[in-house]
Amino acid sequence: MLTAQAVFYYMAAASVASGLLAVTRRNPVQSMLWVLALFLHVAGIFLLLSAEFLAAVQVIVYAGAILIFYLFVVMLLDLPDEEAKPRFGKHWPFAACVGVATTLLAWLAQGAVAPAAGRLPDTGAAFTGSVAELGKALFGPFALPFELASLVLLAAIVGAVVLARKRGERT
Amino acid sequence: MIVPMSTVLAVSAILFGIGVFGFLARRNIILMLVSTEVMLNAVNLSLAGFSQHLDDPRGQVLALFVIAVAAAEAAVGLGIVIALNRNKPGAGVGDLTDLKQ
Missing domain, CATH: 1.20.5 (Single alpha-helices involved in coiled-coils or other helix-helix interfaces)
Structure with a gap:
């Protein structure tokens, strides 16, 4: 049980880190590869949440199809001055504030939904994933x-x- | 459940915030689209967590539909990017000001 918890916290930390790297890298191809790392770690979290089919779909559809599609478009388009121009708009501190505010809002909202387990209609058979x-x-x-x-x-x-x-x- | 539900929701909230920041701050239109994928993935994470917390397959079914719609969004969004690139090379959103005039 302790091992599973440790693996979960590793997956969570690695997904957050690779997400942050993905949105801040200058080179779009590097960004895509960090997004790939993010998707694979989220697939690992799905496995720990006993969502095996979702983990498989995450790897096949997200990492295998959608991300390769994005990579193809990045590599097909001629992006000459991508490295030279600033990667963020001038308003990026405002964007960072909005991101943090959204996170806090979602965090505060969970207090309202977490106790709802008993109020949802019962579907009968227990779901094992x-x-x-x-x-x-x-x-x-x-x-x-x-x-x-x-x-x-x-x-x-x-x-x-x-x-x-x-x-x-x-x- | 191996970890408390609130931990899963916290990871999901942080990932969603990263996606929001990426969408608003990046100037490259392809990376903006990828940021929306990060946001959709965060939502899928919450849905899988709820599915296990509430012992109900409906959360995972909803996450599958989210993945299907994300695939459709990627196809149409990148089609628009390619069409834009044909008219005006480069993928910066700062150059797309034709509707101003």
């Missing part, structure tokens, strides 16, 4: 939202193709 139960939920009560998610992804594919195509180009 197994993939089978998640699948039953996904294809049972959440079947319609699941199908809608595929529609959202289809719209995104079509939208990305339309946006990235050259103007007036016939396919």
Whole structure:
């Protein structure tokens, strides 16, 4: 149990550190690699929270697909003066204040939600985080939202193709 | 649960704050989009924590939908970045002032 706690605190500290490095690095490719470290550590936290399927999806979809997509775009675009220009806007102290305020607000809000466990409707069988139960939920009560998610992804594919195509180009 | 729920929520809140800071402070449009991904990941972390705390699969289902929408957002957002880059090379948001006139 103590080992699991130590691993959790390592994962938490490493995700916060790599998140901070990701938003402050000058080179976009380095930022992307720190975001990759962040995603992998968050996947580890998912494992500790007994969300195995979520951890797998995090590694496959986030780290494997979305982040590689971002890296491709960073490397495809010609960003000549990215290293020379300041990486932050002039208003960055204000942005830092907003970030800290958001964190504090979320921290204060947890006092309101944490005792809510007894008030939520009981779903019957105890949930152990197994993939089978998640699948039953996904294809049972959440079947319609699941199908809608595929529609959202289809719209995104079509939208990305339309946006990235050259103007007036016939396919 | 191996750690208290409040610890998970604190990590999630800190990550969300980092994402907010990155979105507001960075000038590179791609890194702004990545900051939104960091924020979405923080929310997923809370959802997974709640799912375990409340012993309920619905939190994880919601996190899966968040991941699906994040993938869609990345595709459309980067499509917009590529289209912008075609009209005006570079990825700084400071140059995108065409709507002013």
